[in-house]
Amino acid sequence: MSTIVHVENSVIQFSYDYPERLPELIALAHVESGNNDKKIGKKGEISRYQILSQEWKHFNIHYYSVVFWKDYHIAAQVAYMKYSYILNFFHKKYKRHPNAYEFYLAWKYALTLDINKVSYELREKAIRYYNLTFLEQTKN
Numbered sequence: 001m002s003t004i005v006h007v008e009n010s011v012i013q014f015s016y017d018y019p020e021r022l023p024e025l026i027a028l029a030h031v032e033s034g035n036n037d038k039k040i041g042k043k044g045e046i047s048r049y050q051i052l053s054q055e056w057k058h059f060n061i062h063y064y065s066v067v068f069w070k071d072y073h074i075a076a077q078v079a080y081m082k083y084s085y086i087l088n089f090f091h092k093k094y095k096r097h098p099n100a101y102e103f104y105l106a107w108k109y110a111l112t113l114d115i116n117k118v119s120y121e122l123r124e125k126a127i128r129y130y131n132l133t134f135l136e137q138t139k140n
Contacts (some may be wrong), residue, residue, distance in 0.1 A: 019080035020072060023136030024100070025049070028079065028107065031129045037070045047075035055082060081105070100130040 018023055033039040041050050047070070051059075059081040086106045090098045098106060102133040104126040105118060118126075 018076075019083075020064055020076035022083075023139070024060055024083060024103070024133055025076060025079050026136045027100075027132035028104070031104070031125055037072050037075065047079070048072060049075055049079040049082075051075070051082060052054070059085065060064060081085040100133040101126045 029035045029048040032045075033048045035048055037048050039048065039050065040046055043052065045052055046056065056078055056130075059078050083103075086103060087097050090096060090102070090106070105122070108122065
């Protein structure tokens with residue numbers, strides 16, 4: 001599989017060749033869609049990672065690849081780019097990486113939400129993601 005390249009702020013960023021193996025993305029797919037590659041969310045989120053199509057187009061240099069969102073390898077590449085973006089944002093703003101709980105909330109709300117004002121249901125999903133991430137990391 002070839003590596004997809006993402007360009008942001010005139011910096012070329014190469015994505016990981018097999019992001020579907022990352023514990024964080026494995027856990028995310030479980031929480032978001034139950035690993036269902038064909039799931040479409042209420043707001044139009046697509047793929048096992050439930051990425052909005054406009055985000056998909058932003059994070060993928062191949063604009064029309066949104067047509068191939070059911071391919072889990074391509075979906076994982078786009079998810080990895082969004083994952084990297086969130087990590088970079090936290091590092092620049094807070095001088096640290098987010099914990100799994102913070103990451104999940106950032107994933108759902110694209111870094112625009114005060115994490116103290118989220119619904120009980122979303123907090124429960126974030127805790128589930130946190131626990132699944134820990135379990136996936138201990139497998140490796």
